[in-house]
Every structure is written in structure tokens, then in C-alpha cells.
Amino acid sequence: MDILKQRIMEDARVLEGQIIKVDNFLNHQVDVALLNEIGKEFKERFKDYKIDKILTAEASGIAIASIAAQYFQVPMIFARKTESKNLDKDKYESEVYSYTKGKVYKIMVSKRYLKEDENVLIIDDFLANGKAVEGLIDIVNQSGANLIGIGVAIEKGFQDGGKGLRERGIKLESLAIIDSIKDGKVEFR
Amino acid sequence: MDILKQRIMEDARVLEGQIIKVDNFLNHQVDVALLNEIGKEFKERFKDYKIDKILTAEASGIAIASIAAQYFQVPMIFARKTESKNLDKDKYESEVYSYTKGKVYKIMVSKRYLKEDENVLIIDDFLANGKAVEGLIDIVNQSGANLIGIGVAIEKGFQDGGKGLRERGIKLESLAIIDSIKDGKVEFR
DSSP states (O other): OHHHHHHHHHHOEEETTTEEEOTTTTSSEEOHHHHHHHHHHHHHHTTTSOOOEEEEETTTHHHHHHHHHHHHTSOEEEEBSSOOTTSOSSEEEEEEEETTTTEEEEEEEEGGGOOTTOEEEEEEEEESSOHHHHHHHHHHHHHTOEEEEEEEEEEETTSSHHHHHHHTTOOEEEEEEEEEEETTEEEEO | OHHHHHHHHHHOEEETTTEEEOTTTTSSEEOHHHHHHHHHHHHHHTTTSOOOEEEEETTTHHHHHHHHHHHHTSOEEEEBSSOOTTSOSSEEEEEEEETTTTEEEEEEEEGGGOOTTOEEEEEEEEESSOHHHHHHHHHHHHHTOEEEEEEEEEEETTSSHHHHHHHTTOOEEEEEEEEEEETTEEEEO
């Protein structure tokens, strides 16, 4: 998706450890006009599929999944990371290791909101090693719902997440795949 | 806002301790069509004001703030609650006590994204005691930006948050104000 790649080249900052910061348009300050283009593109790529729910994880997946859900005209569910009085006790849970935060956390979805006969599209901002997405897939599987596919804005193609998902036959649509970062410069697949 | 009040009457669940669960349309599973109506209403109520940025806090504010930001055509910023390699070291911080989680947490905004000459509208899903909003106001004040006002979907009018803000002359727009909860039934102002 050219508009997204263009934006990454202009505005992303590359830090040590191959971290790509896109916090000025994607996951801290959010450009909702760009997110609308991304949402339309996800809809285009999954237009032949029946989608009943969009699933993401808090926090940085929520903006992109909310805006995309408008184009699918379905509810968006975000998996919660913290226990809260607002979350049902009867819930699906999975554990996720976060490299950027350096710890394991739980993600949780109330059993009310994922059912056996529903078709689920997972949407997230980033895919690197794929741990967060694996946690979401685990929750979809626990619920018995059908995983239709996964849409991510930016995939770090030099990490294993995307490769592993594709090898298992999962329909993964990444709008910008970064194949390498050399001398602070991003190269796309 | 009638459509929101109607939805609360139909779908909210009232739990012990005057907790109102709206996790089937607002803060876990999210009805983006309703959020669009809410976003339009915020725009209508703040139409006479110049707004440069919309500010919220993760996680449950992000969906409503993202969708609303489309109508204002401005970026949305969500304050982060956890340290992350994705967050700049140079940031504004405030502390917030959460009643639903029973603990104090930090909220943080990178100094890159709030500037002295910017006009900020805070948007959140819920206002009860107002602690989360006070944390966001604190961050706006630290940055030197101008707080234009606050928009919340649901205010618990029987708690102190809204009263305190209005007494200080802050423009607070709550789309549904719950004045009491009696025998599991919600009454609006």
C-alpha cells in the first residue's frame, strides 16, 4: 500500500535494535485520515469473505481496528490486558510475550462476544515475531469461532511472525512489509 | 443524546457497587456505528471551537476518540499507560487512581505531540470521579497547550467528577448523564 509505505519513509524513526517508531501517525499520535485509507484497503483485500467481528488487542490495535470496522460494518472487539471490574469473569485468556515491553502479559476476551458460528478478522498495527497475533488466534480457537484472516498495517518481514502464519495457510494481509533496515533506512518487500 | 441513552437502557448491565457495564457496545465489544453518531454529536457541540488535537487515554478511550477525530479532521493522541520502547523518554506524565482496577497508574504523552499553541479536546468513554480526565488535563497543562473542553459519552452524575470540572468553568459535554441507579435501573438527568 503505497500511501502507507510513503508515510513510513517520511515519518518513521529507526532506533537501535531495529525498532521502527511510527508513533507520530500510528500508535501514539494517530492520523485518522491515513487509518481510513488503511481500513478501506483491508476491506478490499477481504471483500470476498463474510466477516462478523473484528478482533484486536489493546492498546495500539484499537484505533486501526475501530476505523477498519466501519468499512466492514461489524462490531470491533479489543482483547483486554488488565483485569478490571468491567471485564466478565467468564472469559477466554491467552498469554503473550512482549519484546518491546520485555514481559509476559495476559489478553482476555469475554465469552459473551465470541461465538462458535462467527467469522473473525484479526487486525493489528504491527506484526513482528507474531506473539500478539498468536494470542488472539488462540482466543479465537478457544471460542470455536472461524478465523478468516489477519490484517496488519506494518509487518517486519525480517522477523518470523508473518512467515509462520503463511506457512500454516492463514490468510495474512500486510499493507507494508519491511524486509530490512540498513543504516537507518527501511527497505520494503 | 437519545440514541445513546436508549442503548444504555437496552444493553447496559448494572452490577453491585453502581458499576454500569457497557462492554457490549462501548468498551470491550465496540459498536462503531453508534460511535459514529457519538463522534458527530461531539463535533456539533464543539463546532464553534478551533480544535487541533484530540486527546484520550488508553485503552477504552481510543475507539471513541479515533472515530470522533474523523469529524474534527485532526490527529488523535492516546496517553500511554505502560512504559515501552515505542514511547519517547521525553514525555509528560501524570498519575491516576483507577477505582475499577483498584490501583494507581501513570499516563504518559510524548512531548513531541503536544505543543504550546495547540487547542486540545479531551474525549473519553466514561466520567465518574474524574481521575482519568484530571490526569489528561494535568498533561495538557504541563505542555502549555489550551484545553478547549471535554467530551464524554457517559457521565455518572452521582459521582463528583463532572461537578468539579463544571465548577472550574471547564466546558464539559456529557452525552448521557446518569443521575441514579435504583434497583438495577438507570435514571438520566
